[in-house]
Amino acid sequence: MKSAEKLSSIRTRVPFQVGRRSDIPAEMLSFTDLNSDKEHVALVFKNADSQQTTPLVRIHSECLTGDVFGSSRCDCGEQLNEAIEKMAEQGGIILYMRQEGRGIGLYNKLDAYELQIKGVDTYSANNQLGFDDDLRDFSEAAQMLKAMGVSELKLLSNNPKKQAALEQNGIAVKELQSTGVYRKVDNHYYLETKASRGKHRLKLTKDMQPS
Ligand SMILES: Nc1nc2c(ncn2[C@@H]2O[C@H](COP(=O)(O)OP(=O)(O)OP(=O)(O)O)[C@@H](O)[C@H]2O)c(=O)[nH]1
Numbered sequence: 001m002k003s004a005e006k007l008s009s010i011r012t013r014v015p016f017q018v019g020r021r022s023d024i025p026a027e028m029l030s031f032t033d034l035n036s037d038k039e040h041v042a043l044v045f046k047n048a049d050s051q052q053t054t055p056l057v058r059i060h061s062e063c064l065t066g067d068v069f070g071s072s073r074c075d076c077g078e079q080l081n082e083a084i085e086k087m088a089e090q091g092g093i094i095l096y097m098r099q100e101g102r103g104i105g106l107y108n109k110l111d112a113y114e115l116q117i118k119g120v121d122t123y124s125a126n127n128q129l130g131f132d133d134d135l136r137d138f139s140e141a142a143q144m145l146k147a148m149g150v151s152e153l154k155l156l157s158n159n160p161k162k163q164a165a166l167e168q169n170g171i172a173v174k175e176l177q178s179t180g181v182y183r184k185v186d187n188h189y190y191l192e193t194k195a196s197r198g199k200h201r202l203k204l205t206k207d208m209q210p211s
């Protein structure tokens with residue numbers, strides 16, 4: 001895990017409205033001097049970075065298939081909407097990390113899907129393609145938070161690795177809030193594997209019906 005020793009700062013802060021009806025005020029922030037040249041952005045609701053001591057934060061990894069197209073293979077789009085709707089009410093910050101496919105990129109994720117259709121699970125598909133289970137490095141999330149002056153937060157996630165990474169990089173996680181579980185026609189095996197092998201905190205029940 002790389003540390004967030006490099007000092008980043010806010011480059012641009014642009015207001016707009018977001019959400020399914022484009023009626024939720026937010027600001028998009030870009031940054032200078034992140035560890036990589038990936039164009040990670042933050043979405044800030046109700047000026048939570050300057051107005052709240054312990055804002056609600058979601059570190060959301062890019063998922064073109066789920067976030068944009070509502071793919072049935074994962075739960076990313078639903079988690080993103082949940083975060084937007086919660087933060088419209090109480091304020092908060094979404095760090096939208098350009099880490100498509102847990103860091104392997106979109107084309108490789110599509111290759112992994114092809115293997116999954118043949119019965120390989122979500123992590124083993126990565127391994128068969130020559131990648132580790134998860135290539136994401138969350139130190140840049142800590143850099144972005146520090147640039148915004150946020151040193152403690154409530155984290156909206158089921159993934160304890162995100163909490164550990166923030167804490168290793170000097171950000172205090174005061175609370176871990178789970179997201180909803182979004183069962184769809186063909187994501188049950190994906191969710192089960194995230195819980196068993198990825199150690200995500202997901203409460204899955206056998207009779208859970210697709211939404
Ligand atoms: N390689 C690969 N990446 C996937 C797959 N399904 C979703 N992703 C990517 O996984 C990332 C989301 O990570 P997840 O493991 O679903 O969840 P998380 O962000 O770690 O945890 P939460 O905070 O609880 O949502 C996004 O970048 C998706 O593009 C898959 O089958 N294979």
Ligand SMILES: [Zn+2]
Nearest residue numbers: 063066074076
């Ligand atoms: Zn997804």
